[in-house]
Amino acid sequence: MKKRIASMALVSALVMGTLAGCSNQAPTSTSQPDESSTAQSTLPESEPAGSGEFSPADAGNVTLRFAWWGSDARHEATLKAMDLYMKLYPNVTIEGEYQGYDGYQQKLMTQFAGGTEPDLMQLDYYWNPEWKGQENLFVDMANTPLVNLSQFQKSAIDDYMTVNGKVIGLPMNSSGFGVMINKAFFDKHSIPVDTVWTWEDMIEAGGKINKENPGDHLLAIESGTTTGGICPFILNAYVYSRYGHYWADENGKIIASKEELTNAFDILQQLFVSGTAQPLGEASLFTGQMEQNPKWINGEIGFTVDWTATVGKYKASLPEGQFAVGKPPFAKNGDNQDIRLVAGMGLGVSARSKNVEVATHFANWLMSDPDASLLMGTQRSVPNNFQAFKALVDAGAISEEITQMLDWAETAPAAPVPLIEFNSEVGDIAKDICEQVVYGQLTPEQAADRFLTDVQAKMDTVR
Amino acid sequence: MNKVKYTKRGNMGYLYIFPWILGFLIFQLYPLGASLYYSFTEYNITGTPTFVGFKNYITMFSSDLLFYTSLGNTLKYVFLSLPMKIITALIVAVILNQKLKGINFYRTVYYIPSIFGGSVAISILWRFLFMDGGLVNRMLNGLGMTSVPWLSSPNYSLFTLSLLSVWQFGSSMVLFLAALKQVPEDLYEAALIDGAGAVRMFFKITLPMITSVLFFNILMQLVNAFQDFTGAFVITNGGPLNSTYLYALKLYDEAFKYFKMGYASALSWVLFVIILIFTAIFFRFSEAATYYEDGGDF
Numbered sequence: 001m002k003k004r005i006a007s008m009a010l011v012s013a014l015v016m017g018t019l020a021g022c023s024n025q026a027p028t029s030t031s032q033p034d035e036s037s038t039a040q041s042t043l044p045e046s047e048p049a050g051s052g053e054f055s056p057a058d059a060g061n062v063t064l065r066f067a068w069w070g071s072d073a074r075h076e077a078t079l080k081a082m083d084l085y086m087k088l089y090p091n092v093t094i095e096g097e098y099q100g101y102d103g104y105q106q107k108l109m110t111q112f113a114g115g116t117e118p119d120l121m122q123l124d125y126y127w128n129p130e131w132k133g134q135e136n137l138f139v140d141m142a143n144t145p146l147v148n149l150s151q152f153q154k155s156a157i158d159d160y161m162t163v164n165g166k167v168i169g170l171p172m173n174s175s176g177f178g179v180m181i182n183k184a185f186f187d188k189h190s191i192p193v194d195t196v197w198t199w200e201d202m203i204e205a206g207g208k209i210n211k212e213n214p215g216d217h218l219l220a221i222e223s224g225t226t227t228g229g230i231c232p233f234i235l236n237a238y239v240y241s242r243y244g245h246y247w248a249d250e251n252g253k254i255i256a257s258k259e260e261l262t263n264a265f266d267i268l269q270q271l272f273v274s275g276t277a278q279p280l281g282e283a284s285l286f287t288g289q290m291e292q293n294p295k296w297i298n299g300e301i302g303f304t305v306d307w308t309a310t311v312g313k314y315k316a317s318l319p320e321g322q323f324a325v326g327k328p329p330f331a332k333n334g335d336n337q338d339i340r341l342v343a344g345m346g347l348g349v350s351a352r353s354k355n356v357e358v359a360t361h362f363a364n365w366l367m368s369d370p371d372a373s374l375l376m377g378t379q380r381s382v383p384n385n386f387q388a389f390k391a392l393v394d395a396g397a398i399s400e401e402i403t404q405m406l407d408w409a410e411t412a413p414a415a416p417v418p419l420i421e422f423n424s425e426v427g428d429i430a431k432d433i434c435e436q437v438v439y440g441q442l443t444p445e446q447a448a449d450r451f452l453t454d455v456q457a458k459m460d461t462v463r
Numbered sequence: 464m465n466k467v468k469y470t471k472r473g474n475m476g477y478l479y480i481f482p483w484i485l486g487f488l489i490f491q492l493y494p495l496g497a498s499l500y501y502s503f504t505e506y507n508i509t510g511t512p513t514f515v516g517f518k519n520y521i522t523m524f525s526s527d528l529l530f531y532t533s534l535g536n537t538l539k540y541v542f543l544s545l546p547m548k549i550i551t552a553l554i555v556a557v558i559l560n561q562k563l564k565g566i567n568f569y570r571t572v573y574y575i576p577s578i579f580g581g582s583v584a585i586s587i588l589w590r591f592l593f594m595d596g597g598l599v600n601r602m603l604n605g606l607g608m609t610s611v612p613w614l615s616s617p618n619y620s621l622f623t624l625s626l627l628s629v630w631q632f633g634s635s636m637v638l639f640l641a642a643l644k645q646v647p648e649d650l651y652e653a654a655l656i657d658g659a660g661a662v663r664m665f666f667k668i669t670l671p672m673i674t675s676v677l678f679f680n681i682l683m684q685l686v687n688a689f690q691d692f693t694g695a696f697v698i699t700n701g702g703p704l705n706s707t708y709l710y711a712l713k714l715y716d717e718a719f720k721y722f723k724m725g726y727a728s729a730l731s732w733v734l735f736v737i738i739l740i741f742t743a744i745f746f747r748f749s750e751a752a753t754y755y756e757d758g759g760d761f
Contacts, residue, residue, distance in 0.1 A: 137509065223703070281615025281620070282595045284615075424721050431655035439703070
């Protein structure tokens with residue numbers, strides 16, 4: 001117990017400082033809190049910081065629509081927090097519009113086009129390039145008295161929530177990358193849970209396991225979306241780990257060489273040819289829902305890769321005590337063993353909302369109120385807001401798994417990925433190339449050539 | 464010159480159909496016109512349209528490889544699913560066209576899938592049925608056969624998706640059933656007297672007598688098949704390896720994933736023209752082959 005409290009206290013101090021060090025220029029990990037965060041311990045408890053003179057109780061009968069994506073556990077937690085707010089302000093009704101990640105952005109964009117977007121919406125920073133061409137879609141959180149931005153990580157606001165010079169949303173979380181482990185599989189194959197994998201070791205071990213047990217695969221990963229799946233796994237994680245840089249720069253230029261890309265595609269091919277990874281077509285049936293993959297549930301998959309924000313759903317899918325987390329794989333003899341740590345999930349308020357003030361008040365309350373934080377728990381990883389984070393730490397409500405993953409990521413945080421890599425069209429071309437490698441339609445070298453021409457051509461048009 | 468006299472009764476008729484006309488103007492004609500306009504623009508979904516002439520159409524035919532991929536997949540899908548669906552519907556209708564106790568129960572059971580349609584829930588069910596450890600492969604394993612990568616291999620995925628369409632044969636079956644009941648019994652009696660067997664009677668009497676309904680079913684299913692979307696989106700998302708990347712999915716991606724509404728509008732008009740061409744060819748071909756009780760020849 002004491003060890004757990006100490007560990008969480010350490011993580012709380014480290015996470016509060018880490019994102020201050022993360023910037024687009026260079027990763028500078030720090031264990032000191034950002035200067036702007038030092039005031040959080042002196043905040044008044046009666047009203048959430050930043051609410052000013054406004055009270056929703058004076059707004060008359062108000063109905064707000066709040067959209068988010070997530071798992072069932074996240075939906076339940078968020079609904080509970082909404083219920084609490086509605087008890088505090090009975091004149092306010094909040095309607096939840098929730099679903100899985102797949103199709104969420106498409107629905108949101110369609111709603112924006114039709115002028116029917118919800119009052120509040122959960123945002124993913126991957127979509128920031130899409131918002132760049134648009135003005136005045138969101139309330140500028142830096143210019144409203146209803147929000148106290150000093151209660152959030154400055155770097156999270158600057159690096160993830162600022163578009164066109166405006167703060168389009170409140171950072172909802174801090175999330176680290178890692179592996180989600182099914183301990184039953186590891187026990188079955190006598191693999192220590194704390195194994196830190198290199199890609200090469202993973203392929204060797206996974207190949208042996210699959211040879212002895214054809215239905216078992218060490219890894220499951222889907223073809224994916226622009227924000228997850230084989231392409232980011234190889235082209236971000238492996239290339240960054242092996243060569244110390246991402247495949248593109250902020251200016252939309254491919255900086256990975258043909259040799260580096262060929263090597264990456266070769267690793268990708270080996271993952272599947274060796275039987276380490278579940279056949280791509282099968283795993284892809286569970287894109288964004290790997291916790292529902294029967295092979296995962298039945299202990300025939302060793303691990304998958306994902307963010308701390310998804311720990312809850314993986315843990316809930318397995319029997320008690322069967323879930324663990326691990327560090328993501330690194331490249332053998334690679335230049336970098338940093339782990340991605342992002343504050344990529346934001347809560348935005350539509351600038352066209354008929355109840356902008358109430359919606360903004362609710363957004364600030366949801367992100368900063370200690371009671372709300374306890375209800376929402378860590379279904380979005382740990383909160384980015386200091387008050388909310390402190391509430392969870394004090395209550396011992398942050399799971400060991402999340403604490404551990406954040407600890408690892410905080411110790412060596414990777415630089416932010418250039419957002420051009422998350423452009424939908426660019427991502428789909430890259431995904432197609434990766435798939436062709438997996439299915440043997442392209443050799444790694446051919447894939448590298450195709451990547452350098454086709455992906456660059458598309459990036460030149462979308463920049 | 465004769466003037467048309469509008470009687471009060473005639474005006475009342477217009478009043479009765481006015482709600483439909485209003486709905487048609489607002490929900491069909493206006494969107495049609497708007498999408499035609501947008502097809503000549505670059506239109507990011509939250510921005511304003513910029514007129515670019517035929518640029519979208521030129522890009523589509525000259526440099527968008529996935530356009531041809533999606534079109535090819537859709538044509539394969541249509542010519543795979545359509546015959547299977549029509550033949551299955553017809554065979555089941557013939558079997559159910561019998562005066563047996565409890566036959567209505569079986570007619571209902573076979574109709575139910577078309578009520579569910581290709582909904583998201585059914586698509587998810589289809590995924591679980593045909594995935595590697597799904598029910599279908601378990602049955603095959605039970606019979607001593609190896610599993611088939613129904614959804615995970617580019618060689619089988621499109622066929623598996625087309626089975627979802629075939630499974631919804633119920634609505635076509637009901638129409639065939641109604642048509643079969645209209646075939647005069649005396650034709651069969653006369654054929655029996657002449658010594659015709661069941662198969663010969665089917666091809667020489669049944670089939671020609673129901674060609675009008677056959678034509679209708681084929682046409683309706685053809686139009687639907689070109690626009691199928693849900694199964695490809697929910698089950699495979701166009702994969703593996705774009706093998707199930709149907710035209711409707713391409714259209715969706717352009718509109719709602721890449722937010723290129725102008726280009727997506729152009730795609731939708733090209734689809735409209737393709738369906739129109741196929742329909743026209745089919746009408747021309749069927750002219751000579753369809754029997755109408757009120758005076759057509761065959």
